[in-house]
Amino acid sequence: MLSKKTKYGLKALTFIARSESDMPVQVSVIAKSEQIPQKFLEGILLTLRKSGILGSKKGKHGGYYLRSLxxxxxxxxxxxxxxxxxxxxxxxxxxxxxxxxxxxxxxxxxxxxxxxxxxxxxxxxxxxxxxxxxxxx
Amino acid sequence: MLSKKTKYGLKALTFIARSESDMPVQVSVIAKSEQIPQKFLEGILLTLRKSGILGSKKGKHGGYYLRSLxxxxxxxxxxxxxxxxxxxxxxxxxxxxxxxxxxxxxxxxxxxxxxxxxxxxxxxxxxxxxxxxxxxx
DNA sequence: GTAATCCCTACTAAATTGATAGGATTAATA
DNA sequence: TATTAATCCTATCAATTTAGTAGGGATTAC
Incomplete structure (x- = not known):
C-alpha cells in the first residue's frame, strides 16, 4: 500500500506545479487546499527539499518551489x-x-x-x- | 515491500509444485528445506488451503497438495x-x-x-x- | 492406542505509520 | 529594530501491522 506520506507528497507537488505565480507556495496553503495535516506536510516537503526536488525560501513570503520544470x-x-x-x-x-x-x-x-x-x-x-x-x- | 508471509507462501507453493511424488507434502519438510519457521508456515498454508489453492490431508502421512495444475x-x-x-x-x-x-x-x-x-x-x-x-x- | 499430522486460537515483541508538540531559525517589513 | 510570518528541526506518541511463538484440539494411518 502507498503510504500517506507519498500520497500527500504527490498531491503537494502537483499543487505546486499548478500554481501559476512565481512566488513560492506556502505549506499552509497546500495543507488547507489538499486537506493534509499541516505539520505532517511540513516534514514531507522538507524531505523533498533535502532530496533536491524542491527548493525553499524561509521567512515572510517564504515557501516551496520546484527546482526543475x-x-x-x-x-x-x-x-x-x-x-x-x-x-x-x-x-x-x-x-x-x-x-x-x-x-x-x-x-x-x-x-x-x-x-x-x-x-x-x-x-x-x-x-x-x-x-x-x-x-x- | 513484500511480506514474509507472501514470500514464504510462494516458496512453499513452488516446493510443492516441484515435489514429484503423489503423496501430500508435509509442513515440516517444507519448513526445513526452505528455512521457514514451521509454526508460521502452518498458518500460511492454512490460508492457502482455505482459499482453495491448496488441499490438505490430515493425520499420519498427511500434508498439502495443489488443487490444480x-x-x-x-x-x-x-x-x-x-x-x-x-x-x-x-x-x-x-x-x-x-x-x-x-x-x-x-x-x-x-x-x-x-x-x-x-x-x-x-x-x-x-x-x-x-x-x-x-x-x- | 499411539504417533504423526493438520487445525485453530490467543498471545507477544518489534517495527512502521501517521500524526502532534514545541520551539529555533530566518527573512520581510512597518 | 521589533514584529510577524514562514521554514526548519527534534522529540514524542498512539494505533496498526508484521513476524513469530505457544499450546493444544482433531483426525488419520498403522
Whole structure:
C-alpha cells in the first residue's frame, strides 16, 4: 500500500506545479487546499527539499518551489524519495540491493524472477511519467 | 515491500509444485528445506488451503497438495490471497475498491491516474505468470 | 492406542505509520 | 529594530501491522 506520506507528497507537488505565480507556495496553503495535516506536510516537503526536488525560501513570503520544470521531474525520483525502494524485495532492488538471509542462490529463487518482472514494469511506468503528466502542466 | 508471509507462501507453493511424488507434502519438510519457521508456515498454508489453492490431508502421512495444475494457478490469485490487494491505493483496486476520504473527485486526482497505470502493469505480470513459471514445472 | 499430522486460537515483541508538540531559525517589513 | 510570518528541526506518541511463538484440539494411518 502507498503510504500517506507519498500520497500527500504527490498531491503537494502537483499543487505546486499548478500554481501559476512565481512566488513560492506556502505549506499552509497546500495543507488547507489538499486537506493534509499541516505539520505532517511540513516534514514531507522538507524531505523533498533535502532530496533536491524542491527548493525553499524561509521567512515572510517564504515557501516551496520546484527546482526543475514539471516535465523534468520523473516519478522514479519522487517515488524513491517518498516511498523508498521501488522493488518489492531488497534482492531485486537496483538502488537498495540487499541479499536475502534465506536464499542460498538468488538465481534459482522463484520469487526473485517474478519480482524482477514486477519491478521492471513498475519502473517503466515511473520512468515514463513526470510531474507534468500528473499536474497537466 | 513484500511480506514474509507472501514470500514464504510462494516458496512453499513452488516446493510443492516441484515435489514429484503423489503423496501430500508435509509442513515440516517444507519448513526445513526452505528455512521457514514451521509454526508460521502452518498458518500460511492454512490460508492457502482455505482459499482453495491448496488441499490438505490430515493425520499420519498427511500434508498439502495443489488443487490444480501449476500451469493453472495464476499469480493474481496467489498474490491476492497472500498479500491482499494488488493496487497501491484502495481507490484503484478492482477487488477491494474503497473511496478516499480526501479526494472530492477521483477522476481529477493526479495520484489516481498514476496508480491505475501501475496497477495495470503489475496485473499484467501476475496474469501472465503461473506457478508453473515459478517452479519450472 | 499411539504417533504423526493438520487445525485453530490467543498471545507477544518489534517495527512502521501517521500524526502532534514545541520551539529555533530566518527573512520581510512597518 | 521589533514584529510577524514562514521554514526548519527534534522529540514524542498512539494505533496498526508484521513476524513469530505457544499450546493444544482433531483426525488419520498403522
Amino acid at each position: 514539471p516535465s523534468e521531474i520523473k516519478m522514479t525520483d519522487v517515488m524513491r524519495v517518498l516511498e523508498g525502494p521501488i522493488a518489492m524485495v531488497p534482492c531485486v532492488s537496483l538502488n537498495y540491493y540487499e541479499k536475502c538471509d534465506d536464499c542460498p542462490d538468488e538465481h534459482k529463487c522463484s520469487v526473485h524472477k517474478l519480482m524482477i518482472e514486477v519491478r521492471d514494469n513498475t519502473l517503466k511506468v515511473f520512468r515514463n511519467t513526470t510531474l507534468a503528466d500528473l499536474s497537466g502542466v | 501449476p500451469s493453472e494457478i495464476k499469480m493474481t490469485d496467489v498474490m491476492r490471497v497472500l498479500e491482499g490487494p494488488i493496487a497501491m491505493v484502495p481507490c484503484v483496486s478492482l477487488n477491494y475498491y474503497e473511496k478516499c476520504d480526501d479526494c472530492p473527485d477521483e477522476h481529477k486526482c493526479s495520484v489516481h491516474k498514476l496508480m491505475i497505470e501501475v496497477r495495470d502493469n503489475t496485473l499484467k505480470v501476475f496474469r501472465n505468470t503461473t506457478l508453473a513459471d515459478l517452479s519450472g514445472v
